Amino acid sequence: MGLLGWIKTKLFPAPALVSVAAPQPAAAARAPRERSAARPADAPLPERAPPSTASRAALLRARVGQLDGDEHLTGQLDNPESDLLERLRQRIESGELDIPLLPPTSVTALEVANRPSVDVHQLVQTIARDPLITSELLRIANSALYATQNEASSLQQAIMRIGLKAVRNVVFSAAMKSSLSNARRLNEYAEEVWRQSQSVAAVARKLGASTGFEREQAYLIGLLHDIGKIVLLGMLQREMRDMSRLSPALVGRTFRLFHESAGGAIAAQWKLPIEIVSVASQHHDFASNEDYPRAAALAKLAHEIDLRLSLRDEGGVRMLVESPALEFLGIRDETARWQLIEAAREEWEAHAHSHPH
Numbered sequence: 001m002g003l004l005g006w007i008k009t010k011l012f013p014a015p016a017l018v019s020v021a022a023p024q025p026a027a028a029a030r031a032p033r034e035r036s037a038a039r040p041a042d043a044p045l046p047e048r049a050p051p052s053t054a055s056r057a058a059l060l061r062a063r064v065g066q067l068d069g070d071e072h073l074t075g076q077l078d079n080p081e082s083d084l085l086e087r088l089r090q091r092i093e094s095g096e097l098d099i100p101l102l103p104p105t106s107v108t109a110l111e112v113a114n115r116p117s118v119d120v121h122q123l124v125q126t127i128a129r130d131p132l133i134t135s136e137l138l139r140i141a142n143s144a145l146y147a148t149q150n151e152a153s154s155l156q157q158a159i160m161r162i163g164l165k166a167v168r169n170v171v172f173s174a175a176m177k178s179s180l181s182n183a184r185r186l187n188e189y190a191e192e193v194w195r196q197s198q199s200v201a202a203v204a205r206k207l208g209a210s211t212g213f214e215r216e217q218a219y220l221i222g223l224l225h226d227i228g229k230i231v232l233l234g235m236l237q238r239e240m241r242d243m244s245r246l247s248p249a250l251v252g253r254t255f256r257l258f259h260e261s262a263g264g265a266i267a268a269q270w271k272l273p274i275e276i277v278s279v280a281s282q283h284h285d286f287a288s289n290e291d292y293p294r295a296a297a298l299a300k301l302a303h304e305i306d307l308r309l310s311l312r313d314e315g316g317v318r319m320l321v322e323s324p325a326l327e328f329l330g331i332r333d334e335t336a337r338w339q340l341i342e343a344a345r346e347e348w349e350a351h352a353h354s355h356p357h
């Protein structure tokens with residue numbers, strides 16, 4: 001290959017993500033990207049591609065296991081772990097949940113943002129006390145989602161650009177992160193819960209556009225639907241006493257059994273919107289959610305998509321077209337289903353690239 005070929009590989013690099021084509025119209029219609037196998041001997045070495053984002057998610061999964069599988073409902077736990085599960089069950093059934101407090105800055109910021117007439121100056125003053133929220137707002141305001149020609153360089157500009165609903169989402173996101181950081185001894189599990197919530201939120205926002213949800217509302221539904229897991233990680237950490245590690249089987253079973261009831265409790269305690277309280281307490285059996293079944297179905301679908309993609313389970317991705325949640329959300333046409341799944345995949349990949357874990 002000559003210089004021209006090498007330039008082509010620079011201009012049209014092979015995609016970092018290995019995307020296995022599913023038998024579907026959207027993927028079939030993609031033009032194959034130009035690849036080049038060779039490189040002139042005197043050419044500088046091309047930059048090494050970062051590990052694919054799919055493999056980063058898969059690596060995290062490999063460390064902590066697949067926590068959301070039904071297989072955790074059965075199977076033997078060793079003695080200390082089954083004792084721990086029993087202690088946890090008793091505490092949860094008697095209503096003794098340890099619910100983390102919403103951080104004080106978040107409380108104040110939400111109070112100010114929820115007033116009928118918002119004092120942006122006061123909101124800026126409150127949020128400026130929190131460097132994490134401040135930098136996140138600036139990052140989002142200047143991201144492709146909101147970017148204009150002029151950079152938002154101040155917190156006030158960032159808030160004005162993205163709007164109060166998006167500010168609220170960032171505040172909740174930061175509150176989740178700070179609560180998760182308390183589960184230090186279960187750091188790997190906390191990391192996966194965090195990755196999952198952010199990724200599901202991005203996918204839900206994408207799906208929401210075609211299923212009748214407002215963008216930021218859909219994001220919040222995805223972000224917070226599994227918030228009960230945060231409560232459980234905190235409780236597991238307290239109950240593990242001198243155990244050095246907990247198995248994915250135990251954490252998975254705890255999540256599977258209790259995360260919806262814990263989710264309803266923390267969402268109510270944090271005074272989240274009523275729709276979120278409802279979705280956090282019932283989304284797996286979304287059709288039985290009496291008040292917000294569509295929002296629950298959106299959360300379920302977004303989570304299923306993230307799960308299959310993060311497991312690199314292409315067979316599972318193809319099965320998503322049969323998902324009852326799609327039917328429930330009114331997407332009946334098969335081509336429309338594939339298009340939606342494909343759009344969600346692109347969003348998932350874009351999110352994973354911008355938030356490497």
Ligand SMILES: [Fe+2]
Pocket residue numbers: 225226259283284
């Ligand atoms: Fe869930």
Ligand SMILES: [Fe+2]
Pocket residue numbers: 225226299300303
């Ligand atoms: Fe979920």
